[in-house]
Amino acid sequence: MGQTTDRRPLQGLRVLEVANWIAAPCAGAWMADLGAEVVKVEPASGDSMRRVLRQATTPNASEVDHPFQQANRGKRSIAVDLESDAGRAAVHRLLPGFDVITTNLLPGRLARFGLDEETILEVHPSAVIAQVSAFGREGDDADSPGFDMTAFFARSGAMAAVAAPESDPVRYRAGQGDHMTGMNLLIGILSALRLRDLTGEGQVVHTSLLQTSTWSLGCDLSAVLVDGVTPPSVSRVEPPNPLVNTYRCGDGKWINLVSPMRPAWKRLCEAIGRPEWVDDERYVRHVNRQANARTLVAELDAIFATQDRDHWGEALTEAGVTWAPIAEMADAVHDPQLRANHAFATIDHPDGSFETLNTPFRIEGADVAVRGPAPAVGGDSAEILAAAGFSADEVQSLVDTGVVVDGALPSSS
Helix, strand or coil: CCCCCCCCCCCCCEEEEECCCCHHHHHHHHHHHCCCEEEEEECCCCCCCCCHHHHHHCCCCCCCCHHHHHHHCCCEEEEECCCCHHHHHHHHHHHHHCCEEEECCCHHHHHHHCCCHHHHHHHCCCCEEEEEECCCCCCCCCCCCCCHHHHHHHCCCHHHHHCCCCCCCCCCCCCHHHHHHHHHHHHHHHHHHHHHHHHCCCEEEEEEHHHHHHHHCHHHHHHHHHHCCCCCCCCCCCCCCCCEEEEECCCCCEEEEECCCCCHHHHHHHHCCCHHHCCCCCCCCHHHHHHCHHHHHHHHHHHHCCCCHHHHHHHHHHHCCCEEECCCHHHHCCCHHHHHCCCEEEECCCCCCEEEECCCCCCCCCCCCCCCCCCCCCCCHHHHHHHCCCCHHHHHHHHHCCCEECCCCCCCC
């Protein structure tokens, strides 16, 4: 079924984003992909994320800020000084024109700017207010700042859970927890819109990096909630199941073997040319392989080291063993399976087109697509204010006094 240009799922929906960094903005990017109009409110200096991640992750990249583009494509920007009375008043005048207001500002700042849920619902009773935080809206840490490295990975137990006993804690890549939290926020927003449409009443949605992480760890934490026992960290050289482990091939590349089902042992023996191991008392059942894990892993290490990964990939696949290459990111972007499933999309940018991550879901027959680059800081300020009923003189006064910045930075930022 092909796409049609008149089938944008969120066509007509207006979203005001008072948020920075990744978690809330990526939910806004997906809503823009789905056809919503998303207006980003920024200070004159721009979202804190601008340029920071590009320098940290790809220091040799072009001047285009690709991480920022991914999380902010298809939006418009108004740059407002929310620390000023006039700036707060301007944003308050904008509020009734939007269906959804998303934010990741801490409660103290929301109250100071008059963007707390009570104040918004007073002037806009049917608004859907979507909040994302590091640690949740209740408790002693509700007003504490945090990044996904701290709230999502470290505090939830995720960082400790994946470290092998013989290694230091694992450092995750930037934004992983934010993107998962943004998905939760989007689910909450869409559900709240449905409830708003049923009741006519405004709704408040909130999620956090910490609670999203605990959900992602559900297979472990659901048991810990009952028995209170932290699952042991897993050693590669002596794992609970050598058939769920990583192995280095002769060319230095790694495979991830994940074949826990009962027929897997016989299939693996066939793939590696060890049919005599099928009935070997050391390995014949899972309990035996577990008891002799260190010996078996050492033998498998020696076998996999005799051939390159392509050889073992063909042998494992032919034998019906579940495995995957441990790919470098530079390999992943060329993965034909990702390409076949439209995992990447092109942004047409003034400084040159480039690929970015596509919307991570599809709706057959709907027009869901990346709709353009991220905006320049305040690149649409005057237009947004005029559409909200501000006169030309009011707009000019806000710009002249520095309360609003109109197009402060070039579009390549």
